[in-house]
Amino acid sequence: MAIIVERKRLSFWERTYLPQILSGLYITLKNFFAPKVTLEYPDQQPVIPQGYRGAPVLVCDSDGRHKCVSCQLCEFVCPSKAIKVTPSAIPEDSQYAFIEKGPADFQIDMSRCIYCGLCQEACPEQAIFMGSEFSINAYTRAGLVRHKDDLYKIGGVVPDKIMKWQKIKEREAK
Amino acid sequence: MQSYHIFSDCALINGAIYFGLSVLCVFIIMAFAGLSVVAERKVCAYIQGRWGPNRTAIAVVEDIPFVGNFLKKNGLMQLAADGLKFLLKEDPLPKHVKKIWYMLAPVMALAPVLIVAGVIPFGVYWQDGRAYPVSIANIDISLLVALAVGGLGVYGAIMAGWSSNSKYPYLGAMRAAAQVISYELAMGLSVLPVILMASYNGVSALSIFEIAKMQSGDVWLCMLQPLSALIFLVALFAETNRLPFDMAESETDFVSGYHTEYGSFKFGLFFVGEYGHVVVGSALFIALFLGGWDPLPGCDWPSSWGIVSTLLSVATFLVKVAFMVVFFIWIRWTVPRFRNDQVMTLGWKCLVPLAALNFVAYLIYTSIA
Amino acid sequence: MENQKVKVNINGADYEVAAGLNILEACKSLGIEIPFFCYHPSLKVAGSCRMCLVQMGTPARDRATGAPILDENGVQKIAWMPKPVISCGTKVSEGMHILTDSEYVADCRRAVLEFLLLNHxxxxxxxxxxxxxxxxxxxxxxxxxxxxxxxxxxxxxxxxxxxxxxxxxxxxxxxxxxxxxxxxxxxxxxxxxxxxxxxxxxxxxxxxxxxxxxxxxxxxxxxxxxxxxxxxxxxxxRTWFLKTTESICGESSAGVNTRVWSRGGKIYRITPRQNPFVNDMFMSDSGRYTFKKYEQRRLDHATIDASPCQTEYAVSRASEILKLGGVAIVANGWQSVEEMYLLGELAKACGAKIYMASHPQPDDGKLVSAEGAPNIRGALITGIISEYPKPNLGDLERQIQGGGVKTILCFGEDLAVLGLQHLLKGVNVIYCGALENDTSAEAKICLPLYSEFEKDGLWVNRQFRIQRFKKAVDAPKAAVNDIDFIAGLLRDATGESFKIPSVGALRAVIASKNEILKDCASVPSSGLVLDGSKFSAIEFPEAAAINFAGATSSKAGE
The missing domain is CATH 3.30.70.20 (Alpha-Beta Plaits)
Structure with missing residues (x-):
């Protein structure tokens, strides 16, 4: 059913539309001289807020231990199949040999990543984080595939409150 | 009585000089059209809180101190880049178009603008105590020429729309034609009182120059005939297809209106034609209602200064044109677009009767006075 | 005793189950799940994990008289055990009442799991x-x-x-x-x-x-x-990435049922698949790594005179050479029944004789038989050979020496190992198979075919049980499907134009032509025993298979 809306009766000057145009011109003129809101991107960098979901990266704990144990849950949960983990055993001569497992390679194809953050959510070791990086570019497709070493380098250190593996090592040393 | 300046006794040299001046005139109009594009982008950006084009740069020019930065920040190199793009892009010729008309249409859109520019008095100069216009052609009926030839511009749109053989361009062209018919009428009616007023003053009433000269050192006509000026201005917006009257382009409903099927340099010609139209229309409005080359009402450049005064008059006129163009742009980014039926209503039910009424009222007023 | 049934009441509903089953198996056969860790249908009951606890009760009887105790409605009372029982170690009995979904049982399971996880x-x-x-x-x-x-x-x-x-x-x-x-x-x-x-x-x-x-x-x-x-x-x-495909172990004629775990065209492991008639739930360790040889020695491009070429070209050259006559075909025991049938047709069309070699190996008495080739019986049934093959190709050797053979069409066998080393130079060898070997290196034409992990097929094991293996991974791009290849040769040899059949269509043809294989178009996943009585005169080298079925035929799966 059509609803008939009662409109306000307009005065003569309103009906000429001219005062409205003039007030419009005044508003646009005010805005013309108002400060500009554009961020001049490459010269000025935006402030990245907390919880920003940029490119996923791998991180080390405060001891410098590579946190990923290559459980491949991120690979499983990744909806765009951007992650490819090649699991392997940690070599016996490593100080972290007791952790047993770590990635031989960890590839994230940034041309496939959709920045959903599910990998971060799925990670049981808190080894993968959505970083603050948003400008990712390369000259080739292969250049957009990030490998383990790059990912740790970009990710850096994220302090770990629990230090699970440190505790296990101490316990085993007893 | 000669109606144009004779530079030399030799007709050939005289002709050559006039040809040179014509080229200069075309150049000025084109430069103004180009700068209007830049102004459009900058003004719209500023109104919207942005910076507008300020990054495009040409390698070497960019490094010139001050100038390079000035050009870059004000988007002038963007203009060069755009022009270059129009020139260098592939020029597609769709299979389904009517080729000859399709090719002619952009020419038809630009040519009338340049012809009208020939009769615009850009300034004044004095010779033997008589004032002459700074224009390519000083003819008695220049106002008629301007209105008639200016109205031809719509043929570009109509030809483009028909020859494109495609729905949206066709509808855009039809709207453009309808709009031009309705507003041409209002425009013609609105200048009648001005013509009358000029003829009472005993000047050649159909000459733009004479009407402009009549205001020189006197009040401007927009003060004496405010309603005429308003109607003429609104009709001018419609004539030039500027927002809020962009029925021909209607990118909200017709993709891109009559030039949907055009690309590359042909589209560029339409583009320049539209801004050329704005520039020439502004010039016409200034000459008729805004005191022509006078800096302020009731104040003119004295004839005793000779050539300096002439140059100042031309400069004044061009500055006014620039302001007028900015006003066009300002309006565009302020007033929302009309619907097609609103455009028709405004033209036929409002502007035409109003202009006629204004004319009749002026007739009664003068017969009583 | 065999077919005796007892009435039990599980979660309030009455069922009839076979007598002698334990509660766990009885529930499983009725589709009622009871969780368990330590129980294994093929091993003795240990009852150590306590995960399969259920509530159990029997109809109450008066201790002194043995008369049923009735409630006020005249129905016999149920005497519930005061504590839960392990369902793996308790046999069903007439009138038994079982609860697997009560809050008490759920509580038991929660508690058991909590204990198991204490030190996990x-x-x-x-x-x-x-x-x-x-x-x-x-x-x-x-x-x-x-x-x-x-x-x-x-x-x-x-x-x-x-x-x-x-x-x-x-x-x-x-x-x-x-x-x-x-x-x-x-x-x-x-x-x-x-x-x-x-x-x-x-x-x-x-x-x-x-x-x-x-x-x-x-x-x-x-x-x-x-x-x-x-x-x-x-x-x-990780296991959840792996795709499983039902397959048959190609290690020996035991025909162990397997599951192939692959991802992205790569096989990661092979595990046994339960078949109570063949291998129950077990397989040999060596059988788990039969896929490794394809990782190491896969033939992945065609060659002519040792220089690489397009597969199509090599196939057409092979077809031309076969037309010259004097052909001998060397089949192998890894070829499927379908391929062997086509090979028989090809041999008829070319007037060729088919030779085959056996691959003897030690019989361990369990799941590795004395015959290394899984489908010798398939060759006997399809009729491409008439007696059990010898470990060498002595017959062929004599034929070559006699000058009757100019071309050998060899499927996957290494002729050098089979005693023909010194004769290969004198004949055209067309080698086609999935693996590289000395013969493939020296062959005039060498063609990559599909391995058993890359195609569908049927094998007949030592019990004359025909079993199906399925395609697990894709073959290399240059490889040609065995059936397409042989059927293509057959088409060229006969000059008839027929559409190259799919595996399914081929099985239907075989079923209609071969009395023994009449059901081969619909082989169930546990296989089908064929009538091997026709070959009773042949002396087979394999020992009899272990009979798991007698002990476990009605038992639950893993």
């Missing part, structure tokens, strides 16, 4: 069992989702290799003793055992244990948690 390290992210771990599954299904345990967990030995094939992690062990029982009962040796007591109980192995048994990896399949993991598969891929 919860290192699922680095545990290869994750994804197929029963502890994980049951914890999700029946466990409490949080831990109340605040004390330090026990420390046990992690990452100890048992032999070269198995890695033992004592912390993950839940002391179900399946591995211990398997070693004792199936392998017949004591290899693994428990040490210490109480919560410190630890799975360990005898230092001097004879741990080179060919069946040791079955304890990895049997382990319900990640305490025993396979060294070769360790940290290679």
């Amino acid at each position: 390290p919860l290192d699922c992210p680095i545990c290869d069992k994750a994804g197929e771990c029963k502890l994980q599954e049951y914890t999700h299904a029946y466990g409490r989702q949080t831990s109340r345990y605040v004390e330090e967990k026990n420390i046990k030995r992690k990452k100890r290799p048992l032999g070269t094939k198995i890695m033992v992690d004592a912390e993950r062990c839940i002391q179900c003793s399946r591995c211990i029982r398997f070693c004792k009962e199936f392998i017949g040796k004591s290899i693994l055992g428990f040490t210490k007591r109480g919560s410190k109980v630890e799975i360990g192995f005898y230092d001097n244990a004879d741990n080179d048994s060919n069946y040791l990896l079955n304890v990895v399949d049997g382990c319900p948690v990640g305490a025993l993991t396979e060294t070769a598969f360790r940290f290679k891929m």
Whole structure:
């Protein structure tokens, strides 16, 4: 059913539309001289807020231990199949040999990543984080595939409150 | 009585000089059209809180101190880049178009603008105590020429729309034609009182120059005939297809209106034609209602200064044109677009009767006075 | 006794089940799930995990008179056991009442799981069992989702290799003793055992244990948690990424049913698939690595005179050479029944004789038979050979020396090993197969075909049981499907134009033409026993297969 809306009766000057145009011109003129809101991107960098979901990266704990144990849950949960983990055993001569497992390679194809953050959510070791990086570019497709070493380098250190593996090592040393 | 300046006794040299001046005139109009594009982008950006084009740069020019930065920040190199793009892009010729008309249409859109520019008095100069216009052609009926030839511009749109053989361009062209018919009428009616007023003053009433000269050192006509000026201005917006009257382009409903099927340099010609139209229309409005080359009402450049005064008059006129163009742009980014039926209503039910009424009222007023 | 049924009441509904079953099997046969860790249908009951606890009651009788005790409605009362019973160790009896879905049972399961998880390290992210771990599954299904345990967990030995094939992690062990029982009962040796007591109980192995048994990896399949993991598969891929395909082991004519686990065209492991008539739930360790040879020696491009060429070109050249006559075909025992049938047709069309060699190997009396080729009986049934092949190609050798053979069309066999080394120069050898060998290197034309993991087919094992293997991974791009290849040759040889049949269509043709193979178009996943009486005169080298079916025919799956 059509609803008939009662409109306000307009005065003569309103009906000429001219005062409205003039007030419009005044508003646009005010805005013309108002400060500009554009961020001049490459010269000025935006402030990245907390919880920003940029490119996923791998991180080390405060001891410098590579946190990923290559459980491949991120690979499983990744909806765009951007992650490819090649699991392997940690070599016996490593100080972290007791952790047993770590990635031989960890590839994230940034041309496939959709920045959903599910990998971060799925990670049981808190080894993968959505970083603050948003400008990712390369000259080739292969250049957009990030490998383990790059990912740790970009990710850096994220302090770990629990230090699970440190505790296990101490316990085993007893 | 000669109606144009004779530079030399030799007709050939005289002709050559006039040809040179014509080229200069075309150049000025084109430069103004180009700068209007830049102004459009900058003004719209500023109104919207942005910076507008300020990054495009040409390698070497960019490094010139001050100038390079000035050009870059004000988007002038963007203009060069755009022009270059129009020139260098592939020029597609769709299979389904009517080729000859399709090719002619952009020419038809630009040519009338340049012809009208020939009769615009850009300034004044004095010779033997008589004032002459700074224009390519000083003819008695220049106002008629301007209105008639200016109205031809719509043929570009109509030809483009028909020859494109495609729905949206066709509808855009039809709207453009309808709009031009309705507003041409209002425009013609609105200048009648001005013509009358000029003829009472005993000047050649159909000459733009004479009407402009009549205001020189006197009040401007927009003060004496405010309603005429308003109607003429609104009709001018419609004539030039500027927002809020962009029925021909209607990118909200017709993709891109009559030039949907055009690309590359042909589209560029339409583009320049539209801004050329704005520039020439502004010039016409200034000459008729805004005191022509006078800096302020009731104040003119004295004839005793000779050539300096002439140059100042031309400069004044061009500055006014620039302001007028900015006003066009300002309006565009302020007033929302009309619907097609609103455009028709405004033209036929409002502007035409109003202009006629204004004319009749002026007739009664003068017969009583 | 065999077909005797008893009436039981499970969760309030009456059922009839076979007598002699335990409650767990009875429920399983009715589709009622009872969780369990230590029970294994092929091993003795240990009853150590307590996961399968159910409530059980029997119709009440007066102790003195034996008369039924009735309630006020005149229905016999049920005497419920005061404590739950383990369903794996309790046989069903007439009138028995069982509750598997009561709150009390759920409580039992929660408590059992909580105890099992007390000292479990919860290192699922680095545990290869994750994804197929029963502890994980049951914890999700029946466990409490949080831990109340605040004390330090026990420390046990992690990452100890048992032999070269198995890695033992004592912390993950839940002391179900399946591995211990398997070693004792199936392998017949004591290899693994428990040490210490109480919560410190630890799975360990005898230092001097004879741990080179060919069946040791079955304890990895049997382990319900990640305490025993396979060294070769360790940290290679998580199980949930792997696609499983039903296949047959090509190690011997035992025809062990297998499951091939692959991802992205790569095979990661092979595990046994339950078939009570052939291998139950077991397979040999050597059979698990039959895919490795294709990783190492896969023939992946066609060659003519040792220079690479397009497969299509090599096929057409082979066809031309076959037309010259004097052809001998060397088939092999890894070819499917379908291919052998087509080969028989091709031999008829070319006027060629088909030769075959057997691959004798030691019979271990379990699941590796004395014949290395899995489909010799298929060759007998399709009629391409009439007697059991010898380990060499002496007949062919004589034919070549006699000058009757100019071209040998060899399928996958290494002629050099089979005693024809010195004669290969004198004849055109067209080698087609999935593996490289000395013959393929010297052959005039060499063509890559599909391996058993890359195609569909049927094999007939030592029990005359026809079994189907399915395509698990894609073949290399240059390889040509065996059936397409042989049918193409047949088309060229006969000059008839027929559409190259699909495997299914071919099976239908074979079924209509061969009386013994009349049901081969619809072979069930457990296989189908064929009538082998026609070949009773032939002396087969294999020992009889173990009869698992007698003991386990009605038992639950893993």
